[in-house]
Amino acid sequence: MAKNPQFQPVQPVRAYQRIVEQVEDALARGDLAPGQRLPSERELVAQFEVSRSTVREALRVLESNGVVRSRPGDPNGPEILPFSQSALRKQMVRLARVDELTLSELIGFRMIMDGAAIQVATRLRTPEHLAEMEETLVAMRAAIDVDFEAFSEADLAFHDVIARVSRNSLIQTCNDVVRGVVLTLISDKVAHAPNSRALMLESLEHHTEVVDAIRAGNGHAAARIARQNMYDYYASYVPAPEQETLRALIDD
Amino acid sequence: MAKNPQFQPVQPVRAYQRIVEQVEDALARGDLAPGQRLPSERELVAQFEVSRSTVREALRVLESNGVVRSRPGDPNGPEILPFSQSALRKQMVRLARVDELTLSELIGFRMIMDGAAIQVATRLRTPEHLAEMEETLVAMRAAIDVDFEAFSEADLAFHDVIARVSRNSLIQTCNDVVRGVVLTLISDKVAHAPNSRALMLESLEHHTEVVDAIRAGNGHAAARIARQNMYDYYASYVPAPEQETLRALIDD
DNA sequence: CTAGTCCACTGGTCGGACCAGTCACAGTCG
DNA sequence: CGACTGTGACTGGTCCGACCAGTGGACTAG
Numbered sequence: 001m002a003k004n005p006q007f008q009p010v011q012p013v014r015a016y017q018r019i020v021e022q023v024e025d026a027l028a029r030g031d032l033a034p035g036q037r038l039p040s041e042r043e044l045v046a047q048f049e050v051s052r053s054t055v056r057e058a059l060r061v062l063e064s065n066g067v068v069r070s071r072p073g074d075p076n077g078p079e080i081l082p083f084s085q086s087a088l089r090k091q092m093v094r095l096a097r098v099d100e101l102t103l104s105e106l107i108g109f110r111m112i113m114d115g116a117a118i119q120v121a122t123r124l125r126t127p128e129h130l131a132e133m134e135e136t137l138v139a140m141r142a143a144i145d146v147d148f149e150a151f152s153e154a155d156l157a158f159h160d161v162i163a164r165v166s167r168n169s170l171i172q173t174c175n176d177v178v179r180g181v182v183l184t185l186i187s188d189k190v191a192h193a194p195n196s197r198a199l200m201l202e203s204l205e206h207h208t209e210v211v212d213a214i215r216a217g218n219g220h221a222a223a224r225i226a227r228q229n230m231y232d233y234y235a236s237y238v239p240a241p242e243q244e245t246l247r248a249l250i251d252d
Numbered sequence: 253m254a255k256n257p258q259f260q261p262v263q264p265v266r267a268y269q270r271i272v273e274q275v276e277d278a279l280a281r282g283d284l285a286p287g288q289r290l291p292s293e294r295e296l297v298a299q300f301e302v303s304r305s306t307v308r309e310a311l312r313v314l315e316s317n318g319v320v321r322s323r324p325g326d327p328n329g330p331e332i333l334p335f336s337q338s339a340l341r342k343q344m345v346r347l348a349r350v351d352e353l354t355l356s357e358l359i360g361f362r363m364i365m366d367g368a369a370i371q372v373a374t375r376l377r378t379p380e381h382l383a384e385m386e387e388t389l390v391a392m393r394a395a396i397d398v399d400f401e402a403f404s405e406a407d408l409a410f411h412d413v414i415a416r417v418s419r420n421s422l423i424q425t426c427n428d429v430v431r432g433v434v435l436t437l438i439s440d441k442v443a444h445a446p447n448s449r450a451l452m453l454e455s456l457e458h459h460t461e462v463v464d465a466i467r468a469g470n471g472h473a474a475a476r477i478a479r480q481n482m483y484d485y486y487a488s489y490v491p492a493p494e495q496e497t498l499r500a501l502i503d504d
Numbered sequence: 505c506t507a508g509t510c511c512a513c514t515g516g517t518c519g520g521a522c523c524a525g526t527c528a529c530a531g532t533c534g
Numbered sequence: 535c536g537a538c539t540g541t542g543a544c545t546g547g548t549c550c551g552a553c554c555a556g557t558g559g560a561c562t563a564g
Contacts, residue, residue, distance in 0.1 A: 012324070012525090014547070016312065040514065051549040053305055056515085060268065060309045061316040072264065072515040073557030109422040112368040120364065123500050167497055170361040174426065220504065245419055248375050252472065264556090266516070292545065303518040308546090324546040325526030 015050050019058035022048075027067065027080070034082035038068060043077075104242035106182050107234045111249050113175050114159070114230060115223035118210060121165035122219030129165045133211045136161055140207065144200045151200050158207060186237050203229060220252060267302050271310035274300075279319065279332070286334040290320060295329075356494035358434050359486045363501050365427050366411070366482060367475035370462060373417040374471030381417045385463045388413055392459065396452045403452050410459060438489055455481060472504060 026032045039047065044055045059078060062068045068078045121129075136158040143150035163172030206229035213222035227250045235243050278284040291299065296307045311330060314320045320330045373381075388410040395402035408428075415424030458481035465474035479502045487495050 012547085016547090042514085053308070053550090054548065056305070057309060057312045057547095059515095060312050064313040064316050070515065071557085072555075073513080074515080075513060075558060077514080105420050105422055108420050112372065112420075112423065113365075116364045116368050119504065120501060123503075124497075168357050168360050168364070170357055170430070171364065178422070245376075249372060251375075252371070264516090268516090294545085305519090306517065309516095311546095322546060323526085324524075325544080326546080327527055327544055329545080 015054045016057040016061065019044075019048055019050070019055065020061050023058070023062060024067065032080055034080050036080050037076045038078040038080065040075075040077045102238075102242065103182065103186075103234075104238040104246055106178055107230065107238065108246055108249055110175060110178050110182065111227045111230045111246065113171055113178070114162075115227045117159075117162050117166045117168070117171045117175070118214065118226045119219040119223040120168070121162045122214045122217060122222050124165055124167060125214055125217075126165075129161065130211070130215055132161045133158065133214070137204070137208055137211060140204050144197065144204065148200065151203075155203070155207075182234065186234070199233070203233065206232075224250065224252060267300075267306045268309040268313065271296075271300055271302070271307065272313050275310070275314060276319065284332055286332050288332045289328045290330040290332065292327075292329045354490075354494065355434065355438075355486075356490040356498055358430055359482065359490065360498055360501055362427060362430050362434065363479045363482045363498065365423055365430075366414075367479045369411075369414050369418045369420070369423045369427070370466065370478045371471040371475040372420070373414045374466045374469060374474050376417055376419060377466055377469075378417075381413065382463070382467055384413045385410065385466070389456070389460055389463060392456050396449065396456065400452065403455075407455070407459075434486065438486070451485070455485065458484075476502065476504060 023032070023038070032038075038044065041052055041055050041059070045052050048055060059068065059070060062078075063070060066081060068080055070078045136154060139157065140151060140154040143154045159175060160172065163169060163175070206225055209225045210222050210229070213219070213225060231246055231250055235246060238246065275284070275290070284290075290296065293304055293307050293311065297304050300307060311320065311322060314330075315322060318333060321333055322330045388406060391409065392403060392406040395406045411427060412424065415421060415427070458477055461477045462474050462481070465471075465477060483498055483502055487498060490498065
């Protein structure tokens with residue numbers, strides 16, 4: 001056989017998807033503008049020469065993407081929504097196409113986010129908040145003797161308090177989502193490594209230092225420790241050269 | 253008539269949407285995990301007691317959101333996908349639901365993110381990067397005489413350089429998405445205010461200071477100026493008490 | 505000119521049908 | 535005994551035709 005010509009796996013293109021593409025392309029090209037109306041479903045059936053089921057599946061996808069909105073009985077047909085402004089839309093499309101986020105990028109993102117949240121939380125802390133943090137530390141210590149799952153749970157609770165103190169749920173959500181992505185990526189690479197008791201103890205130690213720094217009002221130090229902790233936790237999963245980039249993030 | 257009880261407009265809940273909610277809830281609750289399979293379409297028809305068309309519309313939405321993937325002929329049924337970048341994107345967009353997040357939270361998020369990115373960029377900067385930043389400053393100065401749209405475009409280019417220097421496209425993406433949401437929220441509130449020439453000049457001034465601080469290697473100062481700039485830009489749109497919270501974010 | 509009625513048409517949902525593809529399994533061949 | 539193959543029960547993709555509850559514009563009566 002000849003040299004492998006780098007064939008790519010091919011998956012079938014579904015009809016409804018090509019309808020979605022046509023509509024989105026028309027939108028990007030300017031042939032369709034927000035406020036305008038799409039033809040009715042039955043007319044789209046004729047134009048695209050597919051069944052109504054197919055047209056409807058395409059409309060559901062477009063609706064889910066915030067591109068159009070259908071209302072029963074509206075004689076004008078589905079409405080093109082204004083939310084898809086050019087810049088935002090472009091970014092979203094780009095992000096959808098580029099599926100090449102590296103693990104180090106995700107971890108670096110978390111280091112930055114987590115550090116920033118802790119820094120803000122230090123400024124806005126109250127004695128009640130500090131008490132809550134102490135509680136989660138106690139819970140973490142207790143969880144070490146159970147299993148890694150419980151420890152991970154307690155760790156999440158800690159970050160939850162931080163997010164509440166910093167009065168910004170967006171940070172918390174981003175952290176949670178990215179955290180989930182990181183965990184699945186890691187579990188893809190190695191079966192299960194981080195459940196060693198030593199690592200959990202070290203993590204607890206770090207968290208305690210973070211809380212101490214927060215209590216002392218030293219947000220700078222607290223954030224640094226948090227980033228260091230995150231680095232120690234995940235660095236072994238990324239290639240050496242990228243480890244260096246991550247190390248650069250630790251210091252302020 | 254009695255005092256206006258602040259009624260909300262109601263829209264009919266479609267059947268397929270409640271299926272989507274049930275699946276997503278099960279996923280969030282942990283009853284469904286990535287790698288697991290959904291029952292086949294015909295079995296879902298029986299479980300949800302709806303027609304196959306409805307089940308399929310729900311599956312199309314879930315598929316569009318990166319939650320599941322259907323393959324023809326697969327006897328195991330639709331597959332639950334691991335959290336992907338596109339799923340992350342969807343999460344963020346959904347998070348941007350107007351009723352869930354306050355404008356001040358969004359702006360606060362941007363202040364933190366932008367500051368962090370600039371701080372990192374300061375550490376990782378090279379002379380070439382600095383030259384690029386200078387270019388965008390020149391472009392901004394030129395754009396002031398055109399219109400606010402052009403200025404906004406040049407501002408975006410600046411942040412794009414920052415993101416590239418900080419070697420983290422996720423930060424850039426988050427910033428862009430949130431930025432888009434903020435802009436639509438503001439344009440909802442007031443018609444068009446920020447296109448005053450004075451504001452643009454002040455913004456340019458701030459950006460210049462940021463670049464100077466980056467060149468000097470003072471990431472701390474650069475980040476602070478960036479946050480200050482963001483605050484000045486958007487603070488007038490949020491209620492006074494929340495302005496105070498945002499002001500607390502400016503200083504490190 | 506206004507208020508009320510009416511009806512064509514909309515999207516939402518249903519059930520049944522056919523097709524091409526996939527996969528597990530039983531049976532066959534070496 | 536193991537590797538191969540053919541088969542058949544499934545899967546999802548698409549289509550069709552039907553019914554319903556709404557919507558909104560036209561039309562009519564006042």
